[in-house]
Amino acid sequence: MRLDTPVRLGIQVQPQHAEYSAIRDTVLRLEELGVDIAFNWDHFFPLTGDPEGLHFEAWTMLGAWAEQTERIEFGTLVNCNSYRGADLQADMARTLDHISAKGSGTGRFIFGTGAGWFERDxxxxxxxFGTPGSRLRDLADALPRIxxxxxALNPAPTRDIPIMIGGKGEQKTLRIVAEHADIWHSFVAPGxxxxxxxxxxxxxxxxxxxxSDxxxxxxxxxxxxxxxxxxALYDAGVRLFTLGISGPDYDLDAVRGYLAWRDAKNG
Incomplete structure (x- = not known):
């Protein structure tokens, strides 16, 4: 696995229990602090707290993030493959890539994706909803189409858009990771x-x-x-570290602590 890459910190700004103005301002603060990646998630309802609380949709939000930011990479942690056709996902990703390429000429979008799991959505x-197996088959079928x-798109993406795939199932998910992912995301314990x-x-x-990459x-x-x-995660080979923060307040104290740890690791 890729061990020679710098440690990076991604913050998942969970789009729940907050007005959009708070989400927008949090992303700006994260970029100012030096966070490497801003993520949201691809759901339609809160996952914690009041299930009827405030919530916003992921991909339209990413268009705003692409325009408002200058340096930080961004994406969903992770997109749900079930909600949009494969070719549409590809075109949306390419468009975000170009929107975010201002100045440098290179886009900053990371295509995080997965099979989906939240039945209420x-x-x-x-x-x-299907089954876990049918949703994973759909994901495996979608990625070559993407x-x-x-x-085929004109204009083409500005770079090879990185694909992040989430999950840990050994029979299906990790095969998809091996075939398609640039980044593998999971909650697996260090051991x-x-x-x-x-x-x-x-x-x-x-x-x-x-x-190996x-x-x-x-x-x-x-x-x-x-x-x-x-x-312990670092010693086990992790190089991209993610932290979720939720509205309404989006407390950044832990973010600052982990940024200091990241900088120490990177020397």
Whole structure:
């Protein structure tokens, strides 16, 4: 796995329980602080707290983030493949790539994606929920179409848009990771990462892809920074660290603590 890349910090600004103005201002503050990536999530309702609380949609929000920011990368942690056709997802991603390319000429969008899991989203918006297996098959079918659409679009993306895939299932998800992902995201404990990475490597051999450049991503502990846990993840090969923050206040104290830890790791 890719161990020579700098440690990066991504903050998931969960689009729940806050007015959009608070979300917008938080993204600006994260860029000012030096965070590497701003994420949201692709759901239609809050996942914690009041289930009927304030909430906003992911992809339209990302268009605003692409325009309002200058340096920070951004994306969904993660997109739900079920909600939009593969070719439409590709075109949306390419458009965000270009919107965010102002100044440098290179886009900053990261295409984080997964199979979906939150049944209420499906039921209330009229999408067939299926089974975990059917949703993973849909994701596996979508990714080659997305790549093919990127190759056909005019103008093409400004860069090879990084693909982040979330999940840890060994029989299906990690095969998809081995075949398509630039970044693998999970919540796997430090002691279990070596086994999962071995599974990915074996799937890479089977699908004919060298996975040595795969960047490993994982979730940091919320609240007071747990630097011992962060160190254990780092030692296990994680180089992209993510932290979720929720409205209405979007407290950035933990973000500052983890930024100091990141900077110390990067020397």
């Amino acid at each position: 499906y039921d209330e918006y009229g999408y067939p 790549r093919a659409r990127w190759a 279990d990462l070596a086994h999962k990475l071995d599974v990915i490597a074996r799937w890479g051999d089977e699908v004919g892809r060298d996975v 795969l960047v490993v991503s994982n979730e940091l502990t919320r609240g007071t920074p747990d630097l011992e846990h962060a160190d």
